Amino acid sequence: MTTVTTRGISILLVDDHPVVRQGYRRVLEHQDDFRVVAEADNAANAYRAFKSHEPDVVVMDISMPGASGLEAIRNIRARDADARILVFSMHSEAAQVKAAFGAGASGFVTKGSEPAELIAAIRSVARGEHAMSDDVARVLALESLVPTRSALDQLGEREIEILRQFAAGSTKEQIAANLNLSTKTVQNYHYLIKAKTGMRTDAQLVRLAVECGLANL
Amino acid sequence: MTTVTTRGISILLVDDHPVVRQGYRRVLEHQDDFRVVAEADNAANAYRAFKSHEPDVVVMDISMPGASGLEAIRNIRARDADARILVFSMHSEAAQVKAAFGAGASGFVTKGSEPAELIAAIRSVARGEHAMSDDVARVLALESLVPTRSALDQLGEREIEILRQFAAGSTKEQIAANLNLSTKTVQNYHYLIKAKTGMRTDAQLVRLAVECGLANL
DNA sequence: AGTTTGGTCGGGCAAATTTCCCGACCTGCA
DNA sequence: TGCAGGTCGGGAAATTTGCCCGACCAAACT
Numbered sequence: 001m002t003t004v005t006t007r008g009i010s011i012l013l014v015d016d017h018p019v020v021r022q023g024y025r026r027v028l029e030h031q032d033d034f035r036v037v038a039e040a041d042n043a044a045n046a047y048r049a050f051k052s053h054e055p056d057v058v059v060m061d062i063s064m065p066g067a068s069g070l071e072a073i074r075n076i077r078a079r080d081a082d083a084r085i086l087v088f089s090m091h092s093e094a095a096q097v098k099a100a101f102g103a104g105a106s107g108f109v110t111k112g113s114e115p116a117e118l119i120a121a122i123r124s125v126a127r128g129e130h131a132m133s134d135d136v137a138r139v140l141a142l143e144s145l146v147p148t149r150s151a152l153d154q155l156g157e158r159e160i161e162i163l164r165q166f167a168a169g170s171t172k173e174q175i176a177a178n179l180n181l182s183t184k185t186v187q188n189y190h191y192l193i194k195a196k197t198g199m200r201t202d203a204q205l206v207r208l209a210v211e212c213g214l215a216n217l
Numbered sequence: 218m219t220t221v222t223t224r225g226i227s228i229l230l231v232d233d234h235p236v237v238r239q240g241y242r243r244v245l246e247h248q249d250d251f252r253v254v255a256e257a258d259n260a261a262n263a264y265r266a267f268k269s270h271e272p273d274v275v276v277m278d279i280s281m282p283g284a285s286g287l288e289a290i291r292n293i294r295a296r297d298a299d300a301r302i303l304v305f306s307m308h309s310e311a312a313q314v315k316a317a318f319g320a321g322a323s324g325f326v327t328k329g330s331e332p333a334e335l336i337a338a339i340r341s342v343a344r345g346e347h348a349m350s351d352d353v354a355r356v357l358a359l360e361s362l363v364p365t366r367s368a369l370d371q372l373g374e375r376e377i378e379i380l381r382q383f384a385a386g387s388t389k390e391q392i393a394a395n396l397n398l399s400t401k402t403v404q405n406y407h408y409l410i411k412a413k414t415g416m417r418t419d420a421q422l423v424r425l426a427v428e429c430g431l432a433n434l
Numbered sequence: 435a436g437t438t439t440g441g442t443c444g445g446g447c448a449a450a451t452t453t454c455c456c457g458a459c460c461t462g463c464a
Numbered sequence: 465t466g467c468a469g470g471t472c473g474g475g476a477a478a479t480t481t482g483c484c485c486g487a488c489c490a491a492a493c494t
């Protein structure tokens with residue numbers, strides 16, 4: 001019976017809020033071609049659950065402690081480049097949407113959307129398409145009108161400069177000395193920058209900076 | 218030739234061994250167009266001394282604790298891209314020579330060389346040329362005969378793989394999981410790799426990996 | 435004027451990581 | 465047969481991170 005039978009869509013639900021998971025599990029299972037095969041309440045469990053269940057679609061809330069939602073997306077995509085991940089978020093800031101897609105998400109739906117939108121989006125990403133709810137599309141469209149060169153737009157003057165020097169290879173102490181700041185402040189910026197850009201590793205940060213032309217190789 | 222020799226060549230001497238500094242200061246000051254304007258016994262002091270004295274040439278031993286010699290070179294070159302730094306080392310391994318030039322050194326002389334070689338090298342780098350002692354040249358020439366693609370040659374199989382994944386943005390935990398190692402071992406490798414390549418910062422490591430084609434951006 | 439907003443700057447502190455050193459186990463090679 | 469070197473991880477002190485907080489200041493509102 002384990003053969004490719006019912007042509008259904010297997011789903012992994014990731015959200016740190018049990019009640020929310022329950023609610024949406026109910027909604028999703030109302031569709032008779034949907035099967036919620038697993039749930040997870042954090043990034044690590046999401047990764048594990050993905051490995052053991054290999055669902056067709058991962059529906060994931062990324063606003064979990066530690067910006068770990070983005071991390072989870074990257075982890076999963078690193079393991080399986082074909083993984084379909086649909087982000088299901090409370091917010092729809094352009095930066096977060098971009099970060100999600102940048103991390104490898106296939107879709108982005110806000111929690112304010114109609115269930116029908118979520119369901120349609122799941123079917124879309126299951127087919128390998130990209131999907132996003134109307135409000136997200138509107139925000140992104142608006143964003144694309146204003147001059148935006150990258151995910152670094154969300155960073156302030158100081159943050160950019162610190163990222164630049166950091167990516168260039170400078171130590172935090174050196175940066176602090178160059179900018180006449182305390183090492184602590186530079187550390188705080190470093191943390192802030194990672195949080196804002198959704199990068200989890202220093203290496204990712206450097207790559208981002210290089211990609212955005214902030215640092216020349 | 219209308220050379221600028223009115224002021225002679227000002228020199229900053231960097232070595233963690235006071236006796237060695239004293240000895241070479243004496244040798245160098247025997248040349249009446251040489252002026253040793255400052256000394257330093259570690260990387261941090263070298264950087265400070267360079268900033269306050271802006272010498273024509275920095276003569277530096279790079280075998281100081283923490284591989285900080287290379288760091289000092291990078292720091293100084295970051296501050297002043299025209300800085301002339303002559304490395305004066307005990308060893309002449311190809312890897313170290315390459316690391317030094319890679320960091321921005323203009324010359325490399327071993328401590329086993331004749332004083333005349335050091336003096337000639339100082340004049341060379343002061344003129345903006347590159348210089349190295351005969352033994353160093355021989356080692357490098359030999360190295361250039363065998364297929365060598367980069368500073369990564371000194372790394373073993375495992376180290377390369379770990380560096381690759383690290384530069385790709387993976388967490389140490391992920392790398393450990395991927396390679397079936399303990400996190401501790403990956404941390405140790407990470408440390409080892411930085412030590413071997415002379416990179417002080419994760420960012421520098423990433424740049425190195427990208428430059429060497431280990432990681433595609 | 436008064437207030438909200440947002441960038442800049444740093445303290446605090448538990449938890450995690452780095453740094454460096456060490457021993458053990460293989461394998462190849464002299 | 466011995467030893468050099470790559471691989472793997474423990475240990476422990478020092479440092480850094482992650483996350484939270486308050487303070488200052490300037491610009492943009494109301």
